[in-house]
Amino acid sequence: MKKYSRPINTELRAMAYLLPALVIIGIFQFYPIFKSFAMGFYTKFDYLTDRVYETGLGNFKYVFSDPDFYLAMKNTCIFVFFAVPLGILIALILAVLIDRQRHLKSFFQSVYFLPFITSTVSVSIVWSWMLNKDFGLVNALLKLFGIPKVAWLTDPNMTLPILIAFSVWKGLGYKIILILAALQGIDTQYYAAARIDGAKAWKQFLHITIPLLKPCLTFLYITSSIGAFKIFDEVYIMYAQQPGPLKSGLTIVYYIFNKFYRHWEFAIAAAAAFVLFLIILLLTVIQFIIADKKER
Protein backbone atom coordinates (compact mmCIF):
# COMPACT_ATOMS: atom_id res chain seq x y z
CA MET A 1 0.00 0.00 0.00
CA LYS A 2 2.71 2.38 1.01
CA LYS A 3 4.62 1.62 -2.16
CA TYR A 4 1.89 3.18 -4.32
CA SER A 5 0.93 6.09 -2.16
CA ARG A 6 3.89 8.24 -3.14
CA PRO A 7 3.55 8.39 -6.90
CA ILE A 8 -0.19 9.01 -6.61
CA ASN A 9 0.59 11.76 -4.20
CA THR A 10 3.06 13.46 -6.53
CA GLU A 11 0.61 13.14 -9.39
CA LEU A 12 -2.11 14.77 -7.36
CA ARG A 13 0.27 17.54 -6.42
CA ALA A 14 1.25 18.16 -10.02
CA MET A 15 -2.43 18.14 -10.93
CA ALA A 16 -3.13 20.84 -8.35
CA TYR A 17 -0.55 23.12 -9.96
CA LEU A 18 -1.79 22.39 -13.46
CA LEU A 19 -5.49 22.55 -12.72
CA PRO A 20 -6.23 26.30 -13.09
CA ALA A 21 -4.46 26.53 -16.44
CA LEU A 22 -5.80 23.21 -17.68
CA VAL A 23 -9.41 24.02 -16.83
CA ILE A 24 -9.25 27.23 -18.83
CA ILE A 25 -7.31 25.68 -21.70
CA GLY A 26 -9.65 22.69 -21.69
CA ILE A 27 -12.84 24.72 -21.85
CA PHE A 28 -11.69 27.58 -24.06
CA GLN A 29 -9.03 25.98 -26.27
CA PHE A 30 -9.09 22.16 -26.41
CA TYR A 31 -12.86 21.78 -26.50
CA PRO A 32 -13.50 24.49 -29.11
CA ILE A 33 -10.96 23.00 -31.49
CA PHE A 34 -12.88 19.71 -31.56
CA LYS A 35 -16.21 21.47 -31.38
CA SER A 36 -15.51 23.74 -34.33
CA PHE A 37 -14.29 20.77 -36.32
CA ALA A 38 -17.47 18.86 -35.48
CA MET A 39 -19.67 21.90 -36.07
CA GLY A 40 -18.36 22.20 -39.59
CA PHE A 41 -20.28 18.99 -40.29
CA TYR A 42 -23.57 19.99 -38.64
CA THR A 43 -26.03 20.68 -41.38
CA LYS A 44 -29.10 20.95 -39.17
CA PHE A 45 -28.79 21.81 -35.52
CA ASP A 46 -30.26 23.90 -32.78
CA TYR A 47 -27.59 26.02 -31.25
CA LEU A 48 -29.66 26.88 -28.19
CA THR A 49 -30.10 23.28 -27.10
CA ASP A 50 -26.94 22.04 -28.80
CA ARG A 51 -29.01 19.30 -30.45
CA VAL A 52 -27.79 18.03 -33.83
CA TYR A 53 -30.36 16.68 -36.26
CA GLU A 54 -28.29 16.13 -39.34
CA THR A 55 -24.64 15.98 -40.26
CA GLY A 56 -22.85 15.96 -43.58
CA LEU A 57 -20.46 17.78 -45.83
CA GLY A 58 -23.00 20.45 -46.73
CA ASN A 59 -21.22 23.34 -45.04
CA PHE A 60 -17.89 22.59 -46.64
CA LYS A 61 -19.63 22.23 -49.99
CA TYR A 62 -21.31 25.57 -49.44
CA VAL A 63 -18.05 27.27 -48.48
CA PHE A 64 -16.18 25.87 -51.44
CA SER A 65 -18.87 26.90 -53.88
CA ASP A 66 -19.23 30.39 -52.43
CA PRO A 67 -17.52 32.94 -54.69
CA ASP A 68 -17.18 35.20 -51.67
CA PHE A 69 -15.04 32.62 -49.91
CA TYR A 70 -12.72 32.39 -52.91
CA LEU A 71 -12.55 36.15 -53.04
CA ALA A 72 -11.69 36.20 -49.34
CA MET A 73 -8.99 33.57 -49.89
CA LYS A 74 -7.57 35.48 -52.84
CA ASN A 75 -7.48 38.80 -51.01
CA THR A 76 -5.95 37.25 -47.91
CA CYS A 77 -3.29 35.38 -49.89
CA ILE A 78 -2.29 38.47 -51.87
CA PHE A 79 -2.12 40.39 -48.61
CA VAL A 80 0.09 37.78 -46.91
CA PHE A 81 2.26 37.35 -49.99
CA PHE A 82 3.23 41.03 -50.05
CA ALA A 83 2.86 42.20 -46.47
CA VAL A 84 5.07 39.58 -44.82
CA PRO A 85 8.27 39.75 -46.94
CA LEU A 86 7.96 43.51 -47.30
CA GLY A 87 7.58 43.94 -43.56
CA ILE A 88 10.61 41.77 -42.81
CA LEU A 89 12.77 43.39 -45.50
CA ILE A 90 12.09 46.92 -44.31
CA ALA A 91 12.56 45.88 -40.68
CA LEU A 92 15.86 44.20 -41.58
CA ILE A 93 17.21 47.29 -43.33
CA LEU A 94 16.15 49.59 -40.50
CA ALA A 95 17.50 47.24 -37.83
CA VAL A 96 20.91 47.05 -39.48
CA LEU A 97 21.00 50.85 -39.76
CA ILE A 98 19.94 51.28 -36.14
CA ASP A 99 22.54 48.76 -35.02
CA ARG A 100 25.30 50.91 -36.53
CA GLN A 101 24.17 54.12 -34.87
CA ARG A 102 26.19 55.30 -31.94
CA HIS A 103 23.67 57.82 -30.67
CA LEU A 104 19.90 57.78 -30.52
CA LYS A 105 19.80 54.02 -30.87
CA SER A 106 17.14 53.60 -28.24
CA PHE A 107 15.26 56.65 -29.50
CA PHE A 108 14.81 55.09 -32.93
CA GLN A 109 13.87 51.76 -31.39
CA SER A 110 11.14 53.37 -29.31
CA VAL A 111 9.67 55.39 -32.16
CA TYR A 112 9.47 52.42 -34.51
CA PHE A 113 7.98 50.31 -31.73
CA LEU A 114 5.10 52.71 -31.02
CA PRO A 115 2.56 51.41 -33.57
CA PHE A 116 2.98 47.88 -32.26
CA ILE A 117 1.66 48.66 -28.79
CA THR A 118 -1.16 51.01 -29.74
CA SER A 119 -4.75 49.93 -30.22
CA THR A 120 -5.52 48.82 -33.78
CA VAL A 121 -8.90 50.53 -33.51
CA SER A 122 -7.36 53.91 -32.63
CA VAL A 123 -4.69 53.87 -35.28
CA SER A 124 -7.07 52.54 -37.96
CA ILE A 125 -9.29 55.53 -37.30
CA VAL A 126 -6.33 57.92 -37.67
CA TRP A 127 -5.30 56.21 -40.88
CA SER A 128 -8.76 56.52 -42.37
CA TRP A 129 -8.80 60.20 -41.37
CA MET A 130 -5.40 60.75 -42.98
CA LEU A 131 -6.54 58.92 -46.12
CA ASN A 132 -9.75 60.93 -46.41
CA LYS A 133 -10.10 61.95 -50.05
CA ASP A 134 -11.03 65.61 -49.58
CA PHE A 135 -9.53 66.63 -46.25
CA GLY A 136 -6.91 63.98 -45.58
CA LEU A 137 -3.29 64.72 -44.85
CA VAL A 138 -1.96 62.21 -47.38
CA ASN A 139 -3.66 63.82 -50.35
CA ALA A 140 -2.59 67.25 -49.08
CA LEU A 141 1.04 66.11 -48.94
CA LEU A 142 0.78 64.57 -52.42
CA LYS A 143 -0.57 67.86 -53.70
CA LEU A 144 2.72 69.49 -52.72
CA PHE A 145 4.36 67.24 -55.31
CA GLY A 146 1.66 67.96 -57.87
CA ILE A 147 0.04 64.54 -57.58
CA PRO A 148 -3.76 64.65 -58.00
CA LYS A 149 -6.18 63.44 -55.32
CA VAL A 150 -6.42 59.71 -54.80
CA ALA A 151 -9.65 58.16 -53.55
CA TRP A 152 -7.75 55.91 -51.15
CA LEU A 153 -10.69 54.47 -49.28
CA THR A 154 -13.22 54.18 -52.09
CA ASP A 155 -11.02 52.89 -54.90
CA PRO A 156 -11.08 49.07 -54.75
CA ASN A 157 -7.57 48.89 -56.24
CA MET A 158 -6.20 50.78 -53.26
CA THR A 159 -7.60 48.55 -50.52
CA LEU A 160 -4.95 45.84 -50.45
CA PRO A 161 -2.00 48.24 -50.83
CA ILE A 162 -3.36 50.27 -47.91
CA LEU A 163 -3.82 47.17 -45.76
CA ILE A 164 -0.31 46.01 -46.65
CA ALA A 165 1.18 49.41 -45.79
CA PHE A 166 -0.78 49.45 -42.53
CA SER A 167 0.44 46.01 -41.54
CA VAL A 168 4.06 46.81 -42.39
CA TRP A 169 3.80 50.00 -40.35
CA LYS A 170 2.17 48.28 -37.37
CA GLY A 171 4.55 45.33 -37.17
CA LEU A 172 7.80 47.13 -37.97
CA GLY A 173 8.88 47.76 -34.37
CA TYR A 174 8.34 44.20 -33.22
CA LYS A 175 10.43 42.82 -36.06
CA ILE A 176 13.17 45.43 -35.65
CA ILE A 177 13.56 44.54 -31.99
CA LEU A 178 13.82 40.83 -32.63
CA ILE A 179 16.34 41.38 -35.44
CA LEU A 180 18.37 43.77 -33.26
CA ALA A 181 18.48 41.17 -30.49
CA ALA A 182 19.72 38.60 -33.00
CA LEU A 183 22.29 41.05 -34.41
CA GLN A 184 23.69 41.58 -30.94
CA GLY A 185 24.27 37.83 -30.73
CA ILE A 186 26.60 37.80 -33.75
CA ASP A 187 30.26 37.52 -32.78
CA THR A 188 32.12 40.60 -34.05
CA GLN A 189 35.15 38.42 -34.78
CA TYR A 190 33.42 37.19 -37.94
CA TYR A 191 33.39 40.73 -39.28
CA ALA A 192 36.97 41.34 -38.20
CA ALA A 193 38.09 38.22 -40.07
CA ALA A 194 36.10 39.23 -43.15
CA ARG A 195 37.67 42.69 -43.13
CA ILE A 196 41.14 41.19 -42.99
CA ASP A 197 40.22 39.04 -45.98
CA GLY A 198 39.12 42.24 -47.74
CA ALA A 199 35.37 41.57 -47.88
CA LYS A 200 33.26 44.62 -48.71
CA ALA A 201 30.49 45.77 -46.38
CA TRP A 202 27.62 44.42 -48.46
CA LYS A 203 29.42 41.10 -48.91
CA GLN A 204 29.83 40.88 -45.17
CA PHE A 205 26.11 41.58 -44.86
CA LEU A 206 25.22 38.93 -47.43
CA HIS A 207 27.56 36.19 -46.23
CA ILE A 208 27.77 36.78 -42.49
CA THR A 209 24.79 38.78 -41.26
CA ILE A 210 22.04 37.14 -43.33
CA PRO A 211 23.05 33.50 -42.69
CA LEU A 212 23.48 34.13 -38.97
CA LEU A 213 20.15 35.91 -38.79
CA LYS A 214 18.37 33.05 -40.50
CA PRO A 215 16.80 31.45 -37.43
CA CYS A 216 15.41 34.83 -36.42
CA LEU A 217 14.15 35.64 -39.92
CA THR A 218 12.54 32.21 -40.24
CA PHE A 219 10.79 32.69 -36.93
CA LEU A 220 9.55 36.10 -38.04
CA TYR A 221 8.42 34.75 -41.38
CA ILE A 222 6.35 31.97 -39.86
CA THR A 223 4.78 34.01 -37.06
CA SER A 224 4.08 37.00 -39.33
CA SER A 225 2.45 34.80 -41.96
CA ILE A 226 0.21 33.22 -39.36
CA GLY A 227 -0.68 36.64 -37.99
CA ALA A 228 -1.26 38.09 -41.46
CA PHE A 229 -3.72 35.33 -42.37
CA LYS A 230 -5.90 36.48 -39.50
CA ILE A 231 -6.23 40.12 -40.61
CA PHE A 232 -9.58 41.56 -39.60
CA ASP A 233 -9.67 44.49 -37.12
CA GLU A 234 -8.11 47.06 -39.43
CA VAL A 235 -10.41 46.23 -42.34
CA TYR A 236 -13.48 46.35 -40.14
CA ILE A 237 -12.57 49.75 -38.67
CA MET A 238 -11.01 51.53 -41.63
CA TYR A 239 -13.88 50.69 -43.96
CA ALA A 240 -16.70 51.49 -41.52
CA GLN A 241 -17.49 47.81 -40.84
CA GLN A 242 -17.69 47.00 -44.53
CA PRO A 243 -15.23 44.68 -46.31
CA GLY A 244 -13.84 47.58 -48.34
CA PRO A 245 -15.23 48.99 -51.59
CA LEU A 246 -16.61 46.21 -53.83
CA LYS A 247 -15.47 43.63 -51.23
CA SER A 248 -11.87 44.42 -52.11
CA GLY A 249 -10.97 44.01 -48.43
CA LEU A 250 -12.93 40.82 -47.80
CA THR A 251 -10.55 38.57 -45.85
CA ILE A 252 -11.01 35.05 -44.50
CA VAL A 253 -11.59 36.18 -40.92
CA TYR A 254 -13.97 38.87 -42.17
CA TYR A 255 -15.87 36.14 -44.03
CA ILE A 256 -16.04 34.00 -40.89
CA PHE A 257 -17.08 36.95 -38.76
CA ASN A 258 -19.75 37.93 -41.26
CA LYS A 259 -21.29 34.45 -41.44
CA PHE A 260 -21.13 34.02 -37.69
CA TYR A 261 -22.02 37.38 -36.25
CA ARG A 262 -24.16 38.97 -38.94
CA HIS A 263 -25.99 35.97 -40.38
CA TRP A 264 -25.83 33.59 -37.41
CA GLU A 265 -24.77 30.77 -39.68
CA PHE A 266 -22.58 29.14 -37.06
CA ALA A 267 -21.93 25.90 -38.90
CA ILE A 268 -20.83 27.57 -42.13
CA ALA A 269 -18.60 29.92 -40.18
CA ALA A 270 -17.12 26.94 -38.33
CA ALA A 271 -16.44 25.15 -41.61
CA ALA A 272 -14.72 28.24 -43.01
CA ALA A 273 -12.74 28.63 -39.80
CA PHE A 274 -11.60 25.06 -40.06
CA VAL A 275 -10.40 25.65 -43.61
CA LEU A 276 -8.41 28.65 -42.30
CA PHE A 277 -6.87 26.42 -39.64
CA LEU A 278 -5.84 23.83 -42.23
CA ILE A 279 -4.26 26.52 -44.40
CA ILE A 280 -2.25 27.87 -41.48
CA LEU A 281 -1.24 24.38 -40.39
CA LEU A 282 -0.13 23.48 -43.90
CA LEU A 283 1.78 26.73 -44.25
CA THR A 284 3.58 26.20 -40.95
CA VAL A 285 4.55 22.63 -41.80
CA ILE A 286 5.81 23.61 -45.28
CA GLN A 287 7.85 26.47 -43.87
CA PHE A 288 9.36 24.27 -41.19
CA ILE A 289 10.34 21.70 -43.81
CA ILE A 290 11.92 24.34 -46.06
CA ALA A 291 13.78 25.91 -43.15
CA ASP A 292 14.94 22.49 -42.02
CA LYS A 293 16.17 21.47 -45.46
CA LYS A 294 18.11 24.66 -46.00
CA GLU A 295 19.82 24.24 -42.68
CA ARG A 296 21.40 20.96 -43.77
Next chain:
Amino acid sequence: MKIRNRLKHSVSFIVLAIGALVVALPFIWMILTAVKPSNEVLLMPPKWFPSTLVWENFVTAYHAAPFKQYLANSIFVSICITAGEIATAILAAFAFSHLKFRGKQALFIGLIGTMMVPSEILIIPNYMTLSHFGWINSYKALILPWCTSIFSIFLLRQQFSTIPVAYYKAARLDGCSDFQYLWTILVPMSMPTIFSIGILKFINSWNAYLWPLIVTNTVEMRTLPVALAVFSNEGGVHYNTLMAFSLMIILPIFMLYLLLKQQIIKGVGRTGLKG
Protein backbone atom coordinates in the same frame (compact mmCIF):
# COMPACT_ATOMS: atom_id res chain seq x y z
CA MET B 1 38.28 56.49 -45.66
CA LYS B 2 37.24 58.42 -42.61
CA ILE B 3 35.20 60.86 -44.64
CA ARG B 4 33.49 58.03 -46.46
CA ASN B 5 32.58 56.41 -43.18
CA ARG B 6 31.17 59.62 -41.85
CA LEU B 7 29.17 60.11 -45.04
CA LYS B 8 27.77 56.59 -44.79
CA HIS B 9 26.90 57.25 -41.21
CA SER B 10 25.00 60.43 -41.94
CA VAL B 11 23.14 58.84 -44.87
CA SER B 12 21.95 56.02 -42.66
CA PHE B 13 21.03 58.53 -39.98
CA ILE B 14 18.93 60.51 -42.46
CA VAL B 15 17.17 57.36 -43.67
CA LEU B 16 16.36 56.40 -40.08
CA ALA B 17 15.15 59.90 -39.25
CA ILE B 18 12.83 60.05 -42.27
CA GLY B 19 11.55 56.58 -41.46
CA ALA B 20 10.89 57.57 -37.87
CA LEU B 21 9.00 60.65 -39.02
CA VAL B 22 6.80 58.59 -41.35
CA VAL B 23 6.13 56.03 -38.63
CA ALA B 24 5.29 58.72 -36.08
CA LEU B 25 3.21 60.85 -38.47
CA PRO B 26 -0.18 59.26 -37.66
CA PHE B 27 0.43 59.91 -33.95
CA ILE B 28 1.58 63.47 -34.56
CA TRP B 29 -1.45 64.12 -36.75
CA MET B 30 -3.73 62.54 -34.16
CA ILE B 31 -2.41 64.84 -31.43
CA LEU B 32 -2.52 67.96 -33.62
CA THR B 33 -6.09 67.24 -34.77
CA ALA B 34 -7.24 66.50 -31.23
CA VAL B 35 -6.46 70.04 -30.05
CA LYS B 36 -7.78 71.91 -33.10
CA PRO B 37 -10.84 74.14 -33.09
CA SER B 38 -13.61 72.67 -35.28
CA ASN B 39 -13.28 75.27 -38.02
CA GLU B 40 -9.62 74.42 -38.60
CA VAL B 41 -10.00 70.66 -38.90
CA LEU B 42 -11.23 70.49 -42.49
CA LEU B 43 -8.99 73.13 -44.04
CA MET B 44 -7.34 72.39 -47.35
CA PRO B 45 -4.36 72.69 -47.48
CA PRO B 46 -4.36 71.56 -43.86
CA LYS B 47 -3.14 73.79 -41.11
CA TRP B 48 -0.46 71.95 -39.16
CA PHE B 49 -0.67 73.85 -35.91
CA PRO B 50 -3.95 75.05 -34.43
CA SER B 51 -4.33 78.79 -33.80
CA THR B 52 -5.49 78.01 -30.27
CA LEU B 53 -5.27 74.80 -28.30
CA VAL B 54 -8.80 73.53 -27.76
CA TRP B 55 -8.66 71.20 -24.76
CA GLU B 56 -12.47 71.12 -24.72
CA ASN B 57 -12.33 68.47 -27.44
CA PHE B 58 -11.29 66.02 -24.76
CA VAL B 59 -14.16 67.14 -22.55
CA THR B 60 -16.59 66.75 -25.45
CA ALA B 61 -15.32 63.26 -26.22
CA TYR B 62 -15.45 62.40 -22.52
CA HIS B 63 -19.07 63.45 -22.22
CA ALA B 64 -20.24 62.15 -25.60
CA ALA B 65 -20.11 58.64 -24.20
CA PRO B 66 -20.08 57.14 -20.71
CA PHE B 67 -16.34 57.27 -20.92
CA LYS B 68 -15.81 56.67 -17.23
CA GLN B 69 -17.64 53.36 -17.47
CA TYR B 70 -15.59 52.23 -20.50
CA LEU B 71 -12.39 53.25 -18.80
CA ALA B 72 -13.30 51.38 -15.64
CA ASN B 73 -14.22 48.30 -17.71
CA SER B 74 -10.98 48.41 -19.67
CA ILE B 75 -8.84 48.80 -16.56
CA PHE B 76 -10.68 46.13 -14.60
CA VAL B 77 -10.72 43.59 -17.43
CA SER B 78 -7.08 44.14 -18.39
CA ILE B 79 -5.83 43.86 -14.81
CA CYS B 80 -7.84 40.71 -14.13
CA ILE B 81 -6.66 39.03 -17.33
CA THR B 82 -3.04 39.92 -16.61
CA ALA B 83 -3.15 38.73 -13.01
CA GLY B 84 -5.03 35.58 -13.98
CA GLU B 85 -2.64 34.70 -16.73
CA ILE B 86 0.45 35.22 -14.64
CA ALA B 87 -0.91 33.16 -11.74
CA THR B 88 -2.05 30.21 -13.84
CA ALA B 89 1.10 30.24 -15.96
CA ILE B 90 3.42 30.30 -12.93
CA LEU B 91 1.66 27.34 -11.35
CA ALA B 92 1.56 25.27 -14.54
CA ALA B 93 5.15 26.14 -15.45
CA PHE B 94 6.27 24.93 -12.03
CA ALA B 95 4.60 21.56 -12.56
CA PHE B 96 6.23 21.23 -15.97
CA SER B 97 9.69 22.24 -14.81
CA HIS B 98 9.99 20.76 -11.31
CA LEU B 99 7.46 17.98 -10.78
CA LYS B 100 7.39 14.48 -12.14
CA PHE B 101 4.07 13.08 -13.23
CA ARG B 102 2.72 10.61 -15.72
CA GLY B 103 1.92 11.92 -19.18
CA LYS B 104 3.98 15.08 -18.72
CA GLN B 105 5.64 14.92 -22.15
CA ALA B 106 2.40 14.06 -23.93
CA LEU B 107 0.54 16.88 -22.22
CA PHE B 108 3.26 19.36 -23.00
CA ILE B 109 3.37 18.40 -26.67
CA GLY B 110 -0.42 18.61 -26.82
CA LEU B 111 -0.29 22.13 -25.43
CA ILE B 112 2.36 23.25 -27.89
CA GLY B 113 0.24 21.83 -30.73
CA THR B 114 -2.76 23.80 -29.50
CA MET B 115 -0.72 26.98 -29.70
CA MET B 116 -0.83 26.79 -33.48
CA VAL B 117 -4.61 26.99 -33.65
CA PRO B 118 -5.64 30.55 -34.52
CA SER B 119 -7.77 32.03 -31.76
CA GLU B 120 -10.29 33.23 -34.36
CA ILE B 121 -11.40 29.63 -34.79
CA LEU B 122 -12.19 29.34 -31.11
CA ILE B 123 -14.52 32.32 -31.15
CA ILE B 124 -17.64 30.55 -32.37
CA PRO B 125 -17.62 27.55 -30.00
CA ASN B 126 -16.48 29.78 -27.16
CA TYR B 127 -19.37 32.13 -27.79
CA MET B 128 -21.71 29.14 -27.65
CA THR B 129 -20.13 27.78 -24.47
CA LEU B 130 -20.44 31.14 -22.78
CA SER B 131 -24.04 31.57 -23.86
CA HIS B 132 -24.83 28.12 -22.45
CA PHE B 133 -23.27 29.24 -19.19
CA GLY B 134 -25.38 32.39 -19.43
CA TRP B 135 -22.23 34.50 -19.30
CA ILE B 136 -22.64 36.59 -22.45
CA ASN B 137 -22.31 40.28 -21.68
CA SER B 138 -20.54 39.73 -18.36
CA TYR B 139 -17.06 40.36 -17.01
CA LYS B 140 -16.59 36.61 -16.82
CA ALA B 141 -16.94 36.37 -20.60
CA LEU B 142 -14.47 39.19 -21.12
CA ILE B 143 -11.90 37.85 -18.68
CA LEU B 144 -11.94 34.10 -18.09
CA PRO B 145 -11.13 32.74 -21.57
CA TRP B 146 -7.93 34.80 -21.59
CA CYS B 147 -6.70 33.96 -18.11
CA THR B 148 -3.98 31.65 -19.29
CA SER B 149 -1.65 31.38 -22.22
CA ILE B 150 0.22 28.35 -23.42
CA PHE B 151 3.03 30.50 -24.75
CA SER B 152 3.55 32.05 -21.31
CA ILE B 153 3.55 28.63 -19.65
CA PHE B 154 6.16 27.55 -22.17
CA LEU B 155 8.32 30.66 -21.60
CA LEU B 156 8.14 30.36 -17.83
CA ARG B 157 8.93 26.67 -17.93
CA GLN B 158 12.08 27.51 -19.87
CA GLN B 159 12.91 30.23 -17.36
CA PHE B 160 12.30 28.01 -14.31
CA SER B 161 14.47 25.29 -15.84
CA THR B 162 17.47 27.62 -15.97
CA ILE B 163 17.52 27.87 -12.18
CA PRO B 164 19.80 25.12 -10.83
CA VAL B 165 18.06 22.06 -9.43
CA ALA B 166 20.53 22.20 -6.54
CA TYR B 167 18.58 25.13 -5.11
CA TYR B 168 15.40 23.09 -5.19
CA LYS B 169 17.05 20.10 -3.52
CA ALA B 170 18.66 22.24 -0.85
CA ALA B 171 15.39 24.02 -0.14
CA ARG B 172 13.53 20.71 0.11
CA LEU B 173 16.16 19.36 2.53
CA ASP B 174 15.68 22.42 4.71
CA GLY B 175 11.98 21.66 4.87
CA CYS B 176 10.77 24.20 2.33
CA SER B 177 7.53 23.16 0.63
CA ASP B 178 7.11 23.22 -3.14
CA PHE B 179 4.70 26.10 -2.89
CA GLN B 180 7.05 28.13 -0.69
CA TYR B 181 9.98 27.41 -2.99
CA LEU B 182 7.98 28.54 -6.00
CA TRP B 183 6.94 31.87 -4.51
CA THR B 184 10.05 32.75 -2.50
CA ILE B 185 12.80 31.52 -4.84
CA LEU B 186 11.61 30.81 -8.38
CA VAL B 187 9.24 33.74 -8.85
CA PRO B 188 11.58 36.45 -7.51
CA MET B 189 14.42 35.04 -9.60
CA SER B 190 12.24 35.07 -12.73
CA MET B 191 10.86 38.57 -12.31
CA PRO B 192 12.12 39.97 -15.66
CA THR B 193 10.35 37.23 -17.64
CA ILE B 194 7.17 37.45 -15.57
CA PHE B 195 7.20 41.21 -15.92
CA SER B 196 7.53 41.05 -19.72
CA ILE B 197 4.70 38.56 -19.98
CA GLY B 198 2.50 40.68 -17.74
CA ILE B 199 3.09 44.03 -19.40
CA LEU B 200 2.50 42.70 -22.91
CA LYS B 201 -0.60 40.85 -21.81
CA PHE B 202 -1.92 44.04 -20.27
CA ILE B 203 -1.30 46.03 -23.45
CA ASN B 204 -2.93 43.35 -25.58
CA SER B 205 -5.99 43.07 -23.37
CA TRP B 206 -6.30 46.84 -23.35
CA ASN B 207 -6.26 46.92 -27.15
CA ALA B 208 -8.41 43.82 -27.75
CA TYR B 209 -11.31 44.44 -30.08
CA LEU B 210 -12.92 41.43 -31.75
CA TRP B 211 -13.65 39.41 -28.61
CA PRO B 212 -15.12 42.26 -26.52
CA LEU B 213 -17.17 43.28 -29.55
CA ILE B 214 -18.71 39.83 -29.82
CA VAL B 215 -19.39 39.01 -26.18
CA THR B 216 -20.75 42.37 -25.06
CA ASN B 217 -24.05 43.80 -26.17
CA THR B 218 -24.83 46.65 -23.81
CA VAL B 219 -23.18 50.02 -23.35
CA GLU B 220 -22.30 49.25 -19.72
CA MET B 221 -20.07 46.30 -20.62
CA ARG B 222 -18.12 47.85 -23.48
CA THR B 223 -14.38 48.33 -23.31
CA LEU B 224 -12.66 51.41 -24.75
CA PRO B 225 -11.76 50.09 -28.22
CA VAL B 226 -15.31 48.82 -28.80
CA ALA B 227 -16.69 52.14 -27.60
CA LEU B 228 -14.35 54.05 -29.89
CA ALA B 229 -15.39 51.98 -32.91
CA VAL B 230 -19.06 52.66 -32.14
CA PHE B 231 -18.33 56.35 -31.53
CA SER B 232 -16.53 56.67 -34.87
CA ASN B 233 -19.58 55.36 -36.68
CA GLU B 234 -22.08 57.69 -35.11
CA GLY B 235 -23.27 60.42 -37.43
CA GLY B 236 -22.07 63.96 -36.92
CA VAL B 237 -18.83 63.02 -35.23
CA HIS B 238 -16.13 65.62 -35.68
CA TYR B 239 -12.61 64.55 -36.40
CA ASN B 240 -11.15 66.59 -33.56
CA THR B 241 -13.32 64.91 -30.91
CA LEU B 242 -12.77 61.55 -32.56
CA MET B 243 -9.00 62.04 -32.40
CA ALA B 244 -9.31 63.21 -28.80
CA PHE B 245 -11.18 59.99 -27.98
CA SER B 246 -8.55 57.88 -29.79
CA LEU B 247 -5.79 59.70 -27.97
CA MET B 248 -7.37 59.03 -24.61
CA ILE B 249 -7.30 55.28 -25.33
CA ILE B 250 -3.68 55.35 -26.43
CA LEU B 251 -2.47 57.66 -23.67
CA PRO B 252 -2.34 55.16 -20.77
CA ILE B 253 -0.35 52.75 -22.95
CA PHE B 254 1.92 55.60 -24.08
CA MET B 255 2.68 56.49 -20.49
CA LEU B 256 3.25 52.88 -19.53
CA TYR B 257 5.57 52.59 -22.49
CA LEU B 258 7.55 55.73 -21.61
CA LEU B 259 7.93 54.46 -18.07
CA LEU B 260 8.92 50.88 -18.88
CA LYS B 261 10.37 51.24 -22.37
CA GLN B 262 13.58 49.34 -21.71
CA GLN B 263 11.90 46.43 -19.94
CA ILE B 264 9.26 46.07 -22.65
CA ILE B 265 11.77 46.18 -25.50
CA LYS B 266 14.19 43.83 -23.76
CA GLY B 267 11.39 41.41 -22.94
CA VAL B 268 10.19 41.31 -26.53
CA GLY B 269 13.73 40.96 -27.86
CA ARG B 270 14.54 38.11 -25.51
CA THR B 271 11.38 36.08 -25.86
CA GLY B 272 9.60 37.07 -29.06
CA LEU B 273 6.50 37.75 -26.96
CA LYS B 274 3.61 39.33 -28.77
CA GLY B 275 1.32 39.54 -25.77
